[in-house]
Amino acid sequence: MADVALRNVVKRFDEVEAVRNISLNIPDNEFVVLVGPSGCGKSTTLRMIAGLEEVTEGEILIGGDVVNDVPPKDRDIAMVFQNYALYPHMTVFENMSFGLRLRRTPKAEIRARVEQAAKILDITDLLDRRPKQLSGGQRQRVAMGRAIVRNPKVFLFDEPLSNLDAKLRVQMRTEIKRVHQKVKTTTVYVTHDQVEAMTLADRVVVMNGGRIEQIGRPHELYHRPKTRFVAGFIGSPAMNFLPARLQPNGEALLLRIAPELAFPIPVAHAARYRASVGKDLVFGLRPEHITEPRGEQRDPRCEFSRTVDVIEPMGMETMVFFTVNGTEVCARVEPSAAVAPGQPMRLYANLNHMHLIDPATELVL
Amino acid sequence: MTAATAEYARASGASLKRSRRWALFTSYFFLVLFAIFFLIPPYYMIVTSLKSDAEVAHLASNPWIIANGLTLEQYRLLFRETDFLIYFKNTVIVTLCVVAITMVVSVLAAFSLSRMRFWGSGILATGIFLTYLIPDTLLFIPLFQIVRGLGLLNSYWSMVLVYPTLTVPFCTWIMIGYFQSIPKELDEAALIDGAGHMQMLLKIFIPVALPGIIAATIFAFTVSWAAFVYPIAFLFSADQQVLTVGTVTSLIKADVYKWGMLMAGALVAAAPPLIVYAFLMDYYIAGLTAGATKG
Numbered sequence: 001m002a003d004v005a006l007r008n009v010v011k012r013f014d015e016v017e018a019v020r021n022i023s024l025n026i027p028d029n030e031f032v033v034l035v036g037p038s039g040c041g042k043s044t045t046l047r048m049i050a051g052l053e054e055v056t057e058g059e060i061l062i063g064g065d066v067v068n069d070v071p072p073k074d075r076d077i078a079m080v081f082q083n084y085a086l087y088p089h090m091t092v093f094e095n096m097s098f099g100l101r102l103r104r105t106p107k108a109e110i111r112a113r114v115e116q117a118a119k120i121l122d123i124t125d126l127l128d129r130r131p132k133q134l135s136g137g138q139r140q141r142v143a144m145g146r147a148i149v150r151n152p153k154v155f156l157f158d159e160p161l162s163n164l165d166a167k168l169r170v171q172m173r174t175e176i177k178r179v180h181q182k183v184k185t186t187t188v189y190v191t192h193d194q195v196e197a198m199t200l201a202d203r204v205v206v207m208n209g210g211r212i213e214q215i216g217r218p219h220e221l222y223h224r225p226k227t228r229f230v231a232g233f234i235g236s237p238a239m240n241f242l243p244a245r246l247q248p249n250g251e252a253l254l255l256r257i258a259p260e261l262a263f264p265i266p267v268a269h270a271a272r273y274r275a276s277v278g279k280d281l282v283f284g285l286r287p288e289h290i291t292e293p294r295g296e297q298r299d300p301r302c303e304f305s306r307t308v309d310v311i312e313p314m315g316m317e318t319m320v321f322f323t324v325n326g327t328e329v330c331a332r333v334e335p336s337a338a339v340a341p342g343q344p345m346r347l348y349a350n351l352n353h354m355h356l357i358d359p360a361t362e363l364v365l
Numbered sequence: 366m367t368a369a370t371a372e373y374a375r376a377s378g379a380s381l382k383r384s385r386r387w388a389l390f391t392s393y394f395f396l397v398l399f400a401i402f403f404l405i406p407p408y409y410m411i412v413t414s415l416k417s418d419a420e421v422a423h424l425a426s427n428p429w430i431i432a433n434g435l436t437l438e439q440y441r442l443l444f445r446e447t448d449f450l451i452y453f454k455n456t457v458i459v460t461l462c463v464v465a466i467t468m469v470v471s472v473l474a475a476f477s478l479s480r481m482r483f484w485g486s487g488i489l490a491t492g493i494f495l496t497y498l499i500p501d502t503l504l505f506i507p508l509f510q511i512v513r514g515l516g517l518l519n520s521y522w523s524m525v526l527v528y529p530t531l532t533v534p535f536c537t538w539i540m541i542g543y544f545q546s547i548p549k550e551l552d553e554a555a556l557i558d559g560a561g562h563m564q565m566l567l568k569i570f571i572p573v574a575l576p577g578i579i580a581a582t583i584f585a586f587t588v589s590w591a592a593f594v595y596p597i598a599f600l601f602s603a604d605q606q607v608l609t610v611g612t613v614t615s616l617i618k619a620d621v622y623k624w625g626m627l628m629a630g631a632l633v634a635a636a637p638p639l640i641v642y643a644f645l646m647d648y649y650i651a652g653l654t655a656g657a658t659k660g
Contacts, residue, residue: 052553073559085550089572098568099558146558 002063002076002153002186003028004049009058011044018044020210021058026203031180031187035197036207036233043158045207046190050079050156063153073102078147079156082163084139086131086146092118093127096145110149117148120182121175137168144176148183155180157189161196173199194234198222206230223353228282228362231355237287237319239355240329244283246276246356255283255351258325263302266351273356276365284355284364287319287330292337293348302349308341320345407632414439414629421624439625440633448603449630452611455521456590457637459607462525463589464582467532471581474533475540476566480552490541497534504530505598512599519601527599528589536581543577544570579645590638608634 004026011019019041026032034042047053049060051072059066067075078099086095093114100110118124121141131139140160147155160176161169177200180187191197197204198218206213206221206229214221214230225231231239246265247254253265253273265273293303309328312319313335320331322345331347339345356365412431413421420426420433443449477483478490508527509518517523547570555565571578596610603611612630616623 050553050557052556072553072556073561077557079554079557081550081554083548083550085548085554087551087554087569087573089575098555098560102559102564146554150558 003061004154004186004188005059005061006045006049007059007061009045009048009060010056011041011048011053012056018210019048022207022210022212023058024205024212024215026186026188028186029184031177031189031200031202032205033189033191033197033201033203034205034207035191035194036213037192040207041210042190042192042207046156046158046188049154049188050077051075076153077156078150078152078154079158080140080143080147080160082159084131084143084163086139086142088131091128091130092123092134092142092145095131095142096127096149099146099150113149113151114145117145120148120179121145136164137172140164140172141175144179148179152185155185155187155189157187159191160189161191161193169196176200195236198234204234206233208233224364225355226364228284228357228359228364231284231357231364235286237330237332239284239286240290240327241357242283242285242324242327242329243359244281244356246273246278246281248277253277255354257283261304261324263349263351264299265354266299268352269354273365276356276358280359281365282357282359284357285349285351286353287332289350289353290329290331291348291350292333293346294334298348298350302351303346304349305344305346308339308343308345310341311339320347322347407635410628410632413624414626414632416625418623418625439629443626443629443633447615447626447630448606448611449608449615449633451604452606452608453633455606455611456608456634459521459524459528460586460589463528463532464585466525466529467536467585468578468582470529470533471536471540472566472571472578474537475544476562476570478537479541479544481562490538493534494538497531497538501531501592501594505594508595509598518599519605521600521605521607523599524589524592524595524607527595528592531592532585532588536585539581539584540574540577543574547573583642583645586641587638 004024006022006024009019009022010017022041022045024032034045036042044053048055049062051067051070055068060068062075062077087098090098096114096117097110100113105113114127115124118127121144123138123141123145126134126138126142131142134142140163143160157176161172164172173196176189180200189197189200198221201218203215204218204221205215208229213233214226216224221230221234225234228241232241242257245256247256247262249264252267253270254262255265256262306322306324306329308320308322310321312321316335317332318335318337320333322329322331333347357363358365409428412429415435415437416431417433417436417438420431426432474493478486478493508530512518512523512527515523515526517526551569551573552565555569560568591609592607593609596607600606600610603615606614608630612627612634616627616630
């Protein structure tokens with residue numbers, strides 16, 4: 001058990017700067033997920049914590065000690081790889097016990113620890129098999145088992161579920177969460193899947209272009225994104241973005257989206273946005289906040305009509321796509337409310353959940 | 366399904382069956398043809414080695430069959446009257462040493478060239494392969510000078526020194542390919558599990574790349590067992606000679622060919638490679654890496 005800290009960490013591959021001055025504190029027992037698109041530096045960051053990549057600048061601390069020059073084997077970490085990286089010539093038992101055997105752990109203890117880990121992961125029946133005799137999900141469990149038996153200070157996961165099919169991925173996600181609740185080891189988990197990040201993490205670190213965009217609890221990132229990138233990356237389907245302008249409307253403010261479409265800014269937000277009147281802005285609203293007109297408290301001025309382009313029924317809800325000023329917008333409506341493509345539909349924008357972004361800085365106002 | 370589509374399916378199924386039968390027939394035809402073609406020389410050798418000198422010399426007799434009775438005389442003479450067993454012993458010593466040296470050097474070289482990034486590693490890897498491309502008929506003259514300088518002329522230990530110049534580059538090249546096919550995550554997992562470079566090599570790379578190592582071993586074995594140019598250039602006396610050259614030089618005196626013994630000698634000389642191939646092929650389990658990563 002240990003905390004992990006990154007201080008002004010930079011990683012350069014020749015001329016390319018993969019990680020640009022990131023700092024991060026991960027307290028003991030926390031489950032942190034690094035999430036971002038391909039090439040955002042999340043895997044490189046994880047590999048630097050593991051000791052598989054050298055740190056160009058800055059410091060990495062595990063349990064309070066700087067580990068920049070400590071080889072991976074002496075960092076007391078365990079890592080689960082995307083493609084499992086099981087030793088093909090060893091049985092599951094041998095795979096899981098390899099690290100312990102290298103450290104000359106007594107045989108009885110090895111057996112006890114492997115059996116305990118196997119029990120946690122429900123792979124006791126598989127201990128004598130070889131990796132090629134296992135399914136993808138079983139291999140993934142073995143890879144996790146190999147990490148657990150070592151009882152390390154820190155668990156590192158590098159996109160461990162990316163190779164599994166959709167159903168198994170959801171299952172294993174729950175499994176990983178359950179294991180963390182049992183073993184409570186500090187965990188750094190890398191994924192490009194924001195759903196995985198939201199469901200697993202105590203805290204999510206959103207990365208983009210080698211930088212940290214925002215660190216926060218899943219709920220916080222979802223409701224209070226700090227940048228346009230985070231607003232667009234977290235949440236599925238993604239947030240709708242539309243060019244907009246604020247206009248004064250007496251004491252209140254009006255958000256002009258199209259010549260024929262404008263919404264009143266809720267009073268709670270008005271003070272915050274007053275300084276941005278007249279500027280070019282980007283209006284962000286999640287699909288779940290564009291619905292069929294529902295709720296008692298709604299402002300009738302936020303209702304509007306649009307011709308539906310495409311509908312995607314999901315069962316418990318239906319996605320409705322239409323355009324505003326040439327930009328595609330997605331709404332999330334009750335299945336009973338959906339209309340056919342080509343038909344006009346009455347919609348309601350719940351501006352209590354709106355975001356305004358300054359396109360120059362990409363920051364959420 | 367309409368009647369027309371059913372008919373079409375049946376017809377295309379039938380033609381598929383027919384073309385499959387044709388493919389099988391032609392494959393078997395050529396396989397048998399080539400099997401016969403390649404088995405004729407060994408058959409001829411066996412038959413000749415089991416004949417008496419008189420029958421071999423008799424021009425009117427059929428060379429393909431043994432007419433005057435089977436005899437092991439040629440083998441008895443080969444083992445008793447010639448230095449064949451000395452050649453055999455020398456060849457075994459040379460081959461075992463060469464295979465051992467080759468495997469140690471090329472496995473270590475391939476491991477470092479495929480896994481450790483260091484200055485010039487790429488050029489070195491290509492350079493190693495290029496040395497293999499220089500034929501031994503060109504190399505034996507400068508090597509003669511070197512071997513003489515070392516005082517190893519006319520000693521089979523010079524072969525132990527010289528053969529690896531042929532085997533190490535090629536085996537290293539094969540092993541680099543095999544090691545590079547091992548997923549990088551496997552060494553990273555081993556590193557994190559606490560393995561050093563040597564443990565990684567011994568416990569992960571060698572077992573996983575076993576098919577490649579066996580292929581390289583077979584190559585090194587074949588080269589040192591069958592080399593001809595170097596022994597004929599560097600070894601003169603019978604007590605230092607190896608099989609390839611020894612058998613020929615001691616059994617061909619001017620224009621007198623002792624065909625029976627030559628064939629017997631060639632057959633006995635060919636036996637060890639055959640046994641090694643047959644034995645190692647069983648262990649030549651390709652696809653051992655299956656299951657290491659997502660397949």
